[in-house]
Amino acid sequence: MKAMMKASRMLLLSKKRFTALLVALLTATAESAHADQKISIIVAGIEKQIYLPVKLAEQLGYFSQAGLDVELLTDRNGINAETQLLSGAVQGVVGFYDHTINLQARGKLVKSVILLTQTPGEAVLVSESASRNITSIAQLSGNAFGVTGLGSSTNLLIRYLAQQAGIKATAINIVPVGAGDNFIAALSQGRVQAGITTDPTISRLTSSGRAMVLLDLRNIKETRSxxxxxxxxxxxxxxxxxxxxxxxxVQKMVTAIGKALTYIQTHTAAEIAEQMPVSFYANDKESYVVALKNSKEMFTTDGKMPDGGPETVLNVIKDFDKNLKGKHINLQNTFTNEFMSSTR
Structure with a gap:
């Protein structure tokens, strides 16, 4: 009798172990399948320092640690990146927030789920040869000005800045020149006398003496002004x-990128640069580090949309984005801070 009871207990124990093993196996399989669901994100110029937190999150392994399979793609034109999103080719875009406003005006609802920078992170540059005649935005009239692309965020910004300086945007010959090496070539060859771009392109041009900063929208003070x-x-x-x-x-992605934002705030520019691919330095690591050191304040500390920020953007672009004419924009539908509470 005792032998039968012992055998029964062993059988019951075996069933429990089998059940536990089966549950663990099914859970692991589900997690694996979940991780295998690739999320494609296109970045509007992945080497640009304004988009650093996303690449840094990948480099530090934060996406994989969260169980995500994230594919980072790149296209230096924010308009092209937006097109990829609308076609369903990617699940998200790392680009300028103003695209969410433009898209809502066109009947497409998208929202920012985490904010990386609280300033444009760009600078208006003037070529060395033109710097003697162009010392302010108002003196851009009659000159060729380089932007990433027509309809891009850089295009909208220079048109607003021209208006604020008292000149018509049409008085400036706005030329789409792209970014990076293409921007540098256009400025160096005299195809444009000035332009607006980001780091590391800014530092590459200024450190070599080929351009000077006319307006610095990397820092908070000049951006506010x-x-x-x-x-x-x-x-x-x-x-x-x-x-x-x-x-x-989305929560896992926001948490991973939020950790990268924290890393930026708690490490030196040199330490951050060490984590980035060598190709991002464009053969000038020193300038890359200096640029990052001087513009770290552009990054948000918590990924949250600042109060009044959306209104500022709408005010800047409303007169120059033809899609906004006569449209009511619900700014609350263009962003969310709801995923931030779990990022720390």
Whole structure:
């Protein structure tokens, strides 16, 4: 009898162990399948320092640690990145926040789920040869000015800045020249006399003496003065519908990028640069580090949209984005801070 009871207990124990093993196996399989669901994010110029937190999160392994399979793609033109999102080729864009406003005006609802920078992180540059005649925005009249692309955020910004300086945007010959090496070539060859771009392109041109800074929108003080307040710029924006149906994935992505923002605030520019691919330095690591050191304040500390920020952006672009004419924009539908509470 005792032998039968012992055998029964052993059988029951074996069943419990089998059940526990089966549950663990199924859970692991589900987690693996979940991690295998690739999330494609396109960055509007992945080597640009304004988008540093996303690449840094990948380099530090924060995405994989969260169980995410994130693919970072790149296209230096924010308009092209936006097109990829609308086609369904990617799930999100790391680009300028103002695209969420433009898209809402066109009937496409997308929202920023984490804000990377609270300033444009850009500078208006003038070539060395033109710097003697152009010492202010007002003197850009009659000159060729380089922007990333027509309809881009850089295009909207220079048109606003021209208006504020008392000249018509049409008085400036706005030329789409792209970014990086293409921007440098256009300025160096005299195809444009001035332009607006980001680091590391800014530092490459200024450190070599080929250009001078006319207006620095990397720092908070000049941004407030020129644009009327903090200016939400670099962000991760995604379709509202995708965010609603993939809240767990969005939370993990926001948490990973939030950790990268914290890393930026708690490490030196040199330490951060060590984590980045060598190709990002453009053969000038020293200038890359100096640029990052001088502009770290552009990054948000918590990824949250600042109060009044969306209103500042709308005020800047409303007169120059033809899609906004006669449209009511619900700014509360263009961003969310709801995923930030779990990022620390």
């Amino acid at each position: 020129a644009l009327g307040g903090l200016y939400p710029a670099a962000s991760l924006y995604m379709p509202n519908a995708w965010v609603a149906t993939h809240r767990d994935e």
